[in-house]
Amino acid sequence: MSKARLVITAVIVEHRSVSEVSRTYGVHRSWIYRLLARYRAEGEKAFQPRSRRPRTSPAATPESTVKTITGIRQQLVASGVDAGPDTIVWHLAHHHNITISAATVARILTKEHLVAPAPKKRPKSSYVRFQADMPNETWQSDFTHYRLTDGTDTEIITWLDDHSRYALHISAHPHITGPIAQTTFLHTAENHGYPASVLTDNGLVYTTRFAGRGHGRNGLETELARHSITQKNSRPNHPTTCGKVERFQQTMKAWLTRQPHQPDTITELQTLLNTFATIYNHHRPHRSLPHRATPATIYNARPKATPTTTTNDRHYRVLNDKVDKHGKLTLRVNGTMHHIGMGIENARTPVLKLVDDLHLRVINAATGELLKELTIDTTRNYQPLGGL
Structure with missing residues (x-):
């Protein structure tokens, strides 16, 4: 009682x-x-117990502000871009002249049942973060799959500036190959200047260094060496090394899936990608950048880094091979296979291929006799029959 x-x-x-x-x-x-x-x-x-809640709460968030917050949240979710408290705070300050904390926005979103409570995540302070100090100091690249409405699989390649998260290049292709990686890099460099370094995973379209002996440089590696650009590759099973470009791809695909009209062709997909690049680079605040600035603002705020060293970087290889039954050898240069006639008299002969960039000497592995010497013509798959 x-x-x-x-x-x-x-x-x-x-x-x-x-x-x-x-x-x-x-x-x-x-x-x-x-x-x-x-x-x-x-x-x-x-x-019955009475509530001790005060009849009035002068410090409570005005109802008009709550409606503005929920409206912004719904608009951002519908457009497929980040809709977290930090982004909403940025929109409130820049478009509605309302100053409010991210914690207050988070509480309002939870109260309005617009977000689901999530388990406590690993604190951000526990991550070791790397960020380039200047634009063009490091470019990250990766590609991802995207399925068209008819089920056709396509692949999207991205070149992203590490310092600013600026999307330098996004393009869709039926399949990403080594020549496409090289071509997109050159196209990006023409528009934005050559970077000091690039960071990618160890896929064959980016590097052949981990493919075992006998693989020459691919086209991208040759281009990087020619411009004295440092090439960096993540270790196997360490995807977080290229985390910025992978998070970008997640954001991009989330935006694509929320578009009212899904692409039927690669051309339509590329049109959507161009629209997304404009939104991402120039209009969408990035919560990992100072003052929630846009990538374009940060990218253009500082001088651009450039390759800092000039080296006479030649590619030397010693390869064991055997002339095939038709009297021919093959040699991969800059990612392209070239065919070299050795004569039917040398069919099935074990040889050593001594490669100095484009200069090739073919030696009989048993006798040491020089069988052929020539300079590879990279414009031809089948080399002329001249030479020693």
Whole structure:
């Protein structure tokens, strides 16, 4: 039994005075009078616990601001871009002249059932972050799959500036090959200048260094060496090394899937990618950048880095091979296979191929006799029959 019921019973049923009840139960007389008034007005409801919440809350977020926050959230989700508290705070400050904390926005989103409570994540302070100090200091690249409405699989390649997260190049292709990686790099360099370094995974379209002996440089590696650009590759099973470009691809694909018209062709997909690049680079605030700036703002705010060293970087190889039954050898140069006639008299002969960039010497592995010497013509797959 509650003390309120005891007090009321003592006064109403036992007809004891308010002063006596006050002394007996150690309560103030004013409280007893309020309780009696409430009992006479409400009956048994007077004994139910009352909320201690104040009738007014001057520090509460205005309802108009709550509606603005939920409206921004719905618009961002519908457009397929980041719709977290930090991004909403940026839109409130820049488009509505409202200053509010991200924590308050998060509480409002939770209260309005616009976000689902998530388990506590690993704290950001536990991550070791790397970021280039200047634009064009490091470019990251990767490609991802995207399926058209008819089920056709396509691949999208991206070149991203590490310092600013600026999307330098995005293009869709039926399949990403080594020549496409090289061509897109050159196209990006023509528009934005050559970087000091590039960072990619160890896929064959980017590097052949991990493919075993016998693989020459591919086209991209040759181009990087020619311009003295440092090539960096992530270790196998360490995708977080290229985390910026992979997170970019997640954002890009989330935006694509939320578009009202899904692409039927690669041309339509490329049109959507161009639109996304404009939104991402120039209009969408990036929460990993200072003051939630756009990538374009950060990319254009500082001088661009350039390749800093000039080296006479030649490609030397010693390869074991055997002339085929038709009297021919092959040699991969800049990612392209070239065919070299050795003569039917040398068919099935074990040889050593001594490669100095484009200069090739073919030696009989058993006798040391020089069988052929020539300079590879990279414009021809089948080399002319001249030479030694």
